Amino acid sequence: MQIKFLGTGGAFDIDYLNSAALLEFRGMHILIDCGFTVFTALVNKNLVNRISHILITHLHNDHVGSLANLLLYKRIIEENERPVIIYPSEHFKNQIYRFLEMQVQDPDKYVEFVSMEHLEGVTFVDTFGQHSEGFQTYGYIFEEEEQRIVYSGDLGNPDILFDKLTKLPPLNTHVYHDITFNAQNSGHTYYKKLLPYLNGNEVFGYHCDPTQNPSDNPIRLVFYEKSLLA
């Protein structure tokens, strides 16, 4: 299992591109989120044809803004097989479907939908309302061999996610967590809220402007970990 980020910024941190990652997992190449800078990054890095599966954390534009471009490109330019969108719930599948319908008319022409319950080693954490009021968001947990990778998605409070992790059998766990350095920002996780969870987990922050990183923050930022960047 290997994760490489295509961007690590927040919605307005243009210099650091939208947070998204490519995950090699059980023979699949999963794109996690496809915000408005992601399609360009994938084309520039010659990675579009590698993507076999797509997983979306939520429908904000910095997470799905170039999803339709990607699907159109794969069909029209690459003439590849349809990629698979893995969905955690029927309700979220319907939201993604309606979102794509407005842009490509017939989403089934471009993409296949497969429920997460048919895939081994990946589960979701329902974080509804924890990023934005009344808004559906998900975090995801991947396990392969002796390794666990956790991807928070946009999340204002880390407790649900880490509660779930403490109930799982111990494994070498890397948590990639949304982070903010502004205590007033309730839509994202203020770094001090992550401090109680650093024992037993390797935690990396993303979805931020790394130049704002306070000197007392012990959490490593994905942006500075070259081995984690695509």
Ligand SMILES: [Zn+2]
């Ligand atoms: Zn975001």
Ligand SMILES: [Zn+2]
């Ligand atoms: Zn968001």
